[in-house]
Amino acid sequence: MTLLDVKNLVQHFPTGRGKAVQAVNGVDFTVDAGETLALVGESGSGKTTIGRCVLGLIQPTGGSILFHGEPMGGRRTLRSPELRGRMQLVFQEPAESLDPRIVVGRTIGEPMAALGASRADREKAVRLAAQRVGLPERLLGSYPAELSMGLQQRVGIARAVVSRPELIVLDEPTSALDPSARAEIIDLLIRLQKELGTAYLFISHDLSTVRYLSHRVAVLYLGSIVEQGPSAELFAAPRHPYSVGLLASVLLPNPELRRESTIRLEGEIPSPIDLPPGCPLEGRCPLAIARCREMPPVETVSPGHTVRCWRHADVAQMEQAVDYFERFQIEAERILTPAPSKQEEQWAN
Amino acid sequence: MAMARDAGARARGGSRRLAFFMAVLRTHPSFALGYAIVLMVVLLAIFAPWVAPYPPETADPVAFLQPPGWPHLMGTDATGMDIFSRVIWAPRIDLSIAILGTLLSALIGTTLGALVGYYQSVRGLGRFGAGFVMRSADVLQAFPVFVFAIALVAVFGQSLQSIVLAIAFVNAPIYLRLMRTQVMSIRTMRYVEAAWLAGMPDWRIIARHIVPNAMAPVLAQLSVNIGWSVLLTAALSFIGAGVKAPTPEWGSMIAMGYQNIVTGHWWPSIFPGLALAVTVFGFSLVGSSIEVLSDPARRRRLAGRLETVRGIAP
Numbered sequence: 001m002t003l004l005d006v007k008n009l010v011q012h013f014p015t016g017r018g019k020a021v022q023a024v025n026g027v028d029f030t031v032d033a034g035e036t037l038a039l040v041g042e043s044g045s046g047k048t049t050i051g052r053c054v055l056g057l058i059q060p061t062g063g064s065i066l067f068h069g070e071p072m073g074g075r076r077t078l079r080s081p082e083l084r085g086r087m088q089l090v091f092q093e094p095a096e097s098l099d100p101r102i103v104v105g106r107t108i109g110e111p112m113a114a115l116g117a118s119r120a121d122r123e124k125a126v127r128l129a130a131q132r133v134g135l136p137e138r139l140l141g142s143y144p145a146e147l148s149m150g151l152q153q154r155v156g157i158a159r160a161v162v163s164r165p166e167l168i169v170l171d172e173p174t175s176a177l178d179p180s181a182r183a184e185i186i187d188l189l190i191r192l193q194k195e196l197g198t199a200y201l202f203i204s205h206d207l208s209t210v211r212y213l214s215h216r217v218a219v220l221y222l223g224s225i226v227e228q229g230p231s232a233e234l235f236a237a238p239r240h241p242y243s244v245g246l247l248a249s250v251l252l253p254n255p256e257l258r259r260e261s262t263i264r265l266e267g268e269i270p271s272p273i274d275l276p277p278g279c280p281l282e283g284r285c286p287l288a289i290a291r292c293r294e295m296p297p298v299e300t301v302s303p304g305h306t307v308r309c310w311r312h313a314d315v316a317q318m319e320q321a322v323d324y325f326e327r328f329q330i331e332a333e334r335i336l337t338p339a340p341s342k343q344e345e346q347w348a349n
Numbered sequence: 350m351a352m353a354r355d356a357g358a359r360a361r362g363g364s365r366r367l368a369f370f371m372a373v374l375r376t377h378p379s380f381a382l383g384y385a386i387v388l389m390v391v392l393l394a395i396f397a398p399w400v401a402p403y404p405p406e407t408a409d410p411v412a413f414l415q416p417p418g419w420p421h422l423m424g425t426d427a428t429g430m431d432i433f434s435r436v437i438w439a440p441r442i443d444l445s446i447a448i449l450g451t452l453l454s455a456l457i458g459t460t461l462g463a464l465v466g467y468y469q470s471v472r473g474l475g476r477f478g479a480g481f482v483m484r485s486a487d488v489l490q491a492f493p494v495f496v497f498a499i500a501l502v503a504v505f506g507q508s509l510q511s512i513v514l515a516i517a518f519v520n521a522p523i524y525l526r527l528m529r530t531q532v533m534s535i536r537t538m539r540y541v542e543a544a545w546l547a548g549m550p551d552w553r554i555i556a557r558h559i560v561p562n563a564m565a566p567v568l569a570q571l572s573v574n575i576g577w578s579v580l581l582t583a584a585l586s587f588i589g590a591g592v593k594a595p596t597p598e599w600g601s602m603i604a605m606g607y608q609n610i611v612t613g614h615w616w617p618s619i620f621p622g623l624a625l626a627v628t629v630f631g632f633s634l635v636g637s638s639i640e641v642l643s644d645p646a647r648r649r650r651l652a653g654r655l656e657t658v659r660g661i662a663p
Contacts, residue, residue, distance in 0.1 A: 084547070089543065096538060107540075
């Protein structure tokens with residue numbers, strides 16, 4: 001069942017003198033109930049802007065966002081009574097997402113209060129949410145500054161799940177955390193999705209986390225989705241030069257697993273003001289040809305896997321579909337699953 | 350790592366905060382002086398009837414313009430009233446007017462400022478209303494403070510209420526601007542966005558998340574402003590637009606005494622003038638101490654320093 005359907009989303013921020021920052025340029029994607037779609041890209045690729053549009057924190061310049069098949073915007077927002085508490089958000093910076101002057105128990109209960117729950121119901125929901133995210137009940141009376149970053153992020157997640165939303169937008173929820181807290185939070189997010197069946201729109205630049213958490217991946221570059229597909233397939237056989245470059249840049253814990261790539265991206269992501277009409281990667285792409293000055297169409301390479309590149313067939317040839325994916329998965333699980341005995345073994349060596 | 354606290358631990362947190370406060374006073378002796386001055390002035394105002402040796406409004410026609418000494422510590426004025434007693438009684442009027450006026454201005458200013466800061470980005474009524482309020486504040490602040498206060502007293506008549514109102518109106522734009530900028534920055538905080546997305550009504554977001562987090566500079570401003578307002582009250586009384594003689598009030602006392610300075614009788618003006626200056630100074634010091642205490646960056650620096658020296662932290 002399609003929960004969220006984003007069609008041709010455009011977000012331009014005027015900068016004066018007729019110019020505009022073209023943050024998002026016609027993005028299409030869907031999120032099904034209970035699945036995780038990851039939006040990945042460098043900073044400046046528009047991924048956070050898309051998340052904020054979906055939540056209604058900013059008004060998109062164009063396109064439509066359908067939640068349960070009906071468009072958002074106008075009178076139908078997350079604040080309107082029928083949609084309240086059905087879509088939630090987890091922020092990147094745990095400390096800034098919690099009011100420093102309010103005890104975390106009350107913060108967690110806020111979405112329930114907005115739903116008009118009675119005091120008893122609210123307290124029950126808060127205790128349940130705290131239990132779900134592994135936040136000890138005795139900590140509900142503490143202030144955010146008294147908690148570690150990992151615990152603060154658990155509070156943020158508890159606030160997001162307390163109203164049992166159908167969709168949670170995760171805006172880089174782990175990038176501010178240290179590695180051990182990150183692993184715990186990722187495990188927690190996966191467990192919560194299994195328990196509650198919540199769909200995630202997972203915004204991240206951290207590909208190893210994305211791989212571990214998401215069912216499908218959309219790769220963003222300068223406000224356009226350049227490639228989209230099931231994450232297993234996209235990680236194993238990327239078809240867009242940018243996806244290849246991005247995957248090559250991942251620092252895998254085991255250097256032998258590092259993807260050997262024939263494509264290296266040079267330079268920085270260009271300014272999103274006054275983009276040229278062609279492929280946005282044209283200036284940085286080692287495979288660029290004259291035709292890349294025109295915008296390539298979205299082509300389907302296999303069911304659910306689409307790519308926007310004139311030379312995707314050539315990329316497929318160059319990238320000898322070596323399936324690093326399974327090994328990647330095993331390595332990631334080994335690192336991310338708390339297994340003290342294994343770690344002790346490592347330390348012993 | 351900081352872990353949760355039960356009720357007992359929170360009480361310990363309170364006593365630690367007090368210890369931190371005391372440590373700040375020790376490292377900044379001028380702040381201690383400020384608190385001492387303010388405390389003394391307030392206590393004198395409260396206990397004036399018991400402290401003052403003479404009734405403040407009774408003239409002794411025989412003992413006029415007595416120099417400072419015994420039994421008149423600060424001498425007597427031209428009508429024979431005891432200046433020491435009157436200096437002690439004066440803060441009852443001066444402080445009441447200043448505190449009332451300042452609180453009223455803070456109430457008006459912060460309320461409007463919070464609304465303007467929160468709603469000014471809303472198209473239509475929000476932007477229009479915010480523009481209207483801010484331009485009104487511009488007009489208000491374009492007048493010289495003193496001229497504006499005199500005009501208000503002239504319109505509403507010479508009474509205590511008029512002076513309180515004058516102080517409230519003159520100072521309200523300060524709080525309006527202060528609160529507006531605070532709210533504008535806090536409004537974009539992630540926790541406000543979270544509350545907004547949860548569907549919490551605007552007024553509750555303002556009351557629960559925005560105003561409490563915006564109040565620190567307002568509190569610092571309050572103390573400084575009470576000092577100024579004492580000065581304004583005295584100034585209005587000095588030119589005869591404020592409190593009238595024989596009510597004991599520093600400004601009118603200075604006014605009553607200044608003709609005598611040329612004949613060498615300096616005490617009827619100098620003593621109330623000194624009291625006024627010291628009081629304003631005291632409130633300014635308290636204001637800067639609040640600013641230091643509530644600035645997280647300076648607070649942390651200070652705490653770090655204190656921790657290494659004495660093992661005390663906030």
